[in-house]
Amino acid sequence: MRLLLHTEVRWLSKGNCLKRFMELFDTLSDFLSDKTEMQYLLTIDSKAYLSYLTDIFKKLNILNKELQGTNKTLVDAKAKIFGFITSIELFEKDVYQKQFEKFH
Numbered sequence: 513m514r515l516l517l518h519t520e521v522r523w524l525s526k527g528n529c530l531k532r533f534m535e536l537f538d539t540l541s542d543f544l545s546d547k548t549e550m551q552y553l554l555t556i557d558s559k560a561y562l563s564y565l566t567d568i569f570k571k572l573n574i575l576n577k578e579l580q581g582t583n584k585t586l587v588d589a590k591a592k593i594f595g596f597i598t599s600i601e602l603f604e605k606d607v608y609q610k611q612f613e614k615f616h
Contacts, residue, residue: 526569527569527572527573530565530566530569531569531570533562533566534562534563534566537559537562541553541554564607568603571599575596578592579593602614
């Protein structure tokens with residue numbers, strides 16, 4: 513009758529933490545600029561990787577929320593998961609071609 517989902521939701525919290533960290537990135541970098549650990553995060557590549565990771569977690573959070581609910585079926589879940597996999601493959605292709613329009 514109903515698809516029961518047993519998922520680990522800790523990564524939802526990690527996604528929200530990453531989102532908040534990116535929102536406060538400039539303030540945190542000013543505050544923690546004297547720490548050696550922060551020096552690595554202040555590079556352009558590191559900030560770009562962190563932004564990319566934040567976007568991926570955001571998309572995973574959206575997928576997880578779409579899979580939840582009382583009127584969801586296995587067919588619906590399968591369609592959403594395969595659609596997400598296709599999106600990830602397109603994202604990977606775009607990253608290799610350095611096309612970042614789909615990412616904030």
